[in-house]
Amino acid sequence: MDGGDRDLNEKTAVIVGVGTGMGRSIALSLASKGWNLALLSRDAKRTGEICHEAEAKGIKCFPIVADAMDEGSLNEAMKEAKKKLGRVGALVYNAGGFFTLDGIESLSLDLLDKAYLLHLRGLILSVKALLDDLKSSKGSVVVVAASPATIVAGNAAYASTKGAQLWLVKRLAKELLSYGVRVNSVSPGPTTHDPSSPSDLEVKLGTYDPRPSWDVGEAVAFLLSESSPRFTGANLIMDGGLSIPAD
Template structure:
């Protein structure tokens, strides 16, 4: 439904030629900022999330800023529901021009020894498989519109860090899938960017959220420090937390670039963190060129 609670049919680009942008995970944090900024910039934003109360407040905030959002309920772990929602949006608007898939920032702090197997599965279902379901559903529509795909992973999707074993591996998986996909869909006009933030000031960083979602198992001898306390000290020492308000303008810029990078780190800290491993190709253009050459072998 729209920000005013109504639900339209066959609206065709929002009725005013605005580009149709689907954003997942908009109940809080980066997704919320992206949806609000995009609506203010003139996009017809379809904003999805799981929490009805938070989504209602999001619509009110958009209206107060002079924008409007089409609010839809979506749980990205419901893969059938993902496909149904995407088809519904495409039918109502006639097209989907861009997608920002960024839901599922689920942490599980601890080593592989501490995190139960069900904890790994929980993280992967939300961080990897949920985003993959969104990507699979939207690609036919993005091919048709020669549109944009932006997928948020993490600096930990390129470089692992202690006590991020489950989180980093889920983000590595998503990076691998999107990096492999990008050159194939580029041949159909779809431009893809992987966004790699470092720590961002959102409620994902709340310590109680980690404990509630993925409890760790006891390891005899307690060989490891308490992971949240360790991470808190590291973040405090680096001053690396990025204001969430910076994310929206960065995403809007990526959506309008003629030749967007394959990879984009949102803050200097994130770039510095991945540089020892990726300094030869921070924006992914060399990887993209290598994959284009690989595909050209079959031409």
């Protein structure tokens, strides 16, 4: 699959979900490689700060307040992103949350619905909003999913909706192949961006990992680049071996 040479004006990406260190890592990695960016997040202050850092690398960056769980908010934000950037060449969907160890008996439908809205519906709406641009630019989509290490007891809402992202990635990759649009995912384990330092949750999961999140940004940049023309429907697991069964 030939990714072709992308004009500088088409080296434009929308990143959904930049309120954490992982979103910052992705934004700065892309900025360092010449991508102009629109950053979508509910946190206006944090998004503005990350945009300021990105612009120091010589690119244009536009902070846009948006809620990935709200259809109207997300659609309006996508319209603004396209207006600011021109034709969009890439989408990175990094929105995530609602991790809990509550068992199935205490799992609320409200939490399940919210996990679906954030991890799946928001992703689908984002792709639909940018689809014409992605087709015309032969662009790429990268979804930030989650390491298999997150599939633990009491994590049904998060694990099921994050797992569904991986199947959606494969389905979209197949569907959009004929348009030259590539769709891939990365599945990171815990990184130092996590709001909880070695917390009770991480102790219970045995997942604390002090490694920084910069490599996630570099992996996303690789998947969006012309260096990965045959990557589509792929998932890069980046958890430092946490998901490998013990001997």
